[in-house]
Amino acid sequence: MRIPSYYFWPTGFFLFTTPIPLLLNFFFLFSWGWQRSWRVIAPILVIVFTWTYYERGFTFHYNESTRDAVAKNLPGETNLDVLSYNVRIFNTYAHLHDKEYTNSRNMIKWVAENPADVFCLQEFYNEPHSSIYNSVRKIVKKYDKHYFISNTLINRANGQFGMAIISKYPILNKGTIKFEKLTQNHAMFADLKIKSDTVRVYNFHLQSMSIEEQDIIKTYQEQNIFGKDLQNLVRRLKNGFIKRSYQVNTLYDHLKESPYPVIVCGDLNDVPYSYTYQKLNRKLNNAHTAAGWGIGSTYNGILPLLRIDNQFFSPSLEVSNFTVHRDVTFSDHFPLTATYKISR
Structure with a gap:
């Protein structure tokens, strides 16, 4: 995992299939354990030496205890609730929304009424003159929040595509981080003044696979598996x-120079x-690993168990709760x- 794919691209495929040998190791653990074979030592050692891999795939944190921890702030501590969401341009394309635009309306309403202090929205879309997709007015201005939008494209309807950081706290500084040229795949940052x-x-969006689920299904269904x-x-x-x-690498080089703790x-x-x-x-630490539960899959599609959306944070901060809202199905991401x- 320390070898970037631009040096040896097959590592990407090896790492993508890592859960398979991890699950097979559990199979041998229970099988040899049931047989009371001395060979059970081997899968136990594998678990010991690769525990961090297992922890990334499945975590055990009891939510009730984390909610109690939220309530027991020490003097000088502030809770900061952060929402991260790939909103898939609020389903503005014809093949994504229904006839009455109900899905788009409900998604914008859900985001607007979410009680989080900070929103990090990928694939953001705002159409100022639309009664449906005027997301800045509905999410930001209606609730008197601070915001920074990095626009990467403006269409003929004056619709703005990009990403957004929205905050109830003042933004002191902000910037956009390009990956070669500015596209939907880029990063942005905002320095938030939280009390003292x-x-x-x-907020970032890395390169997509540029594949459809049906492409994968079709490949498996083909008799000639080595076809085009x-x-x-x-x-x-x-x-x-x-x-x-x-x-x-570009994102990492920027954030490691931050003068402040980062999320x-x-x-x-x-x-x-x-x-x-x-x-x-x-x-950085990962919020799901530190305070989540289960597999934490974030992709809302027929490909199961994919955790591709994340929140990371500086070790100087502490995360007390983490939730994947799997009941919110407006987008192809949860x-x-x-x-x-946050300590003063």
Whole structure:
């Protein structure tokens, strides 16, 4: 996981399939344990030496205790609730929304009424003259919040595509981080003044796989598994692995120079065993690993158990709760919320 894909791109495929050997190791553990064989020592040792891999895939944190921890703030501590959500341009495209735009309206309403202190929204869309997609007016101005939007494209309807950081706390400084040229795949940051402290919040969206679920299903259904469909699928996966390796390095180089503690939210488009995840986890802690429960899958699609959206944070901060809102199904991603303790 420490070898970037632009040096040796097959590592991306190896790391993508890491859960398979981890699950097989459990199979041998129970099988040999049931037989009372001395060979059970081998899978036990594997678990001991690779525990961090297991922890990334499945965590055990009792939510009731974390909620109690939120309530028991020490003097001088402030809770900061952070929402991270890939809103898929609020389903503005015709093939995404229903006839009455109910899904789009409900998603914007859900975000607007969410009680989080900070929103990090990927694939953000705002159309100022639309009664449906005027998201800045409905989410920001209606509730008198501070915001920073990094626009990457404006269409003929004056609709603005990009990402957004929205905060109830003042923004002292802000900026955009380009990956080569400015596209939907980029990063942004905002320095938030939280009482007497300052925290830098990053929002990012790394290169997607550029594949559809049906492409994968079709590949498995083909009798000739080495046909052109599989070759095209591998090529697109390879390009994604390589581009994300470069992009996460750019993001990492920027955040490691931050003068403030950081909270880093976004769509990683990669699994917890990948180079991109490891690069951020080298300096930062992961909110799901620290305070979540279960697998924490964030992709709302037919491909199961994919945790591709994350929140990371500086070790000087503390996370007391982390939730994946799997009941919120407006987008192809589930929203994430975490509660951080900010000490003055």
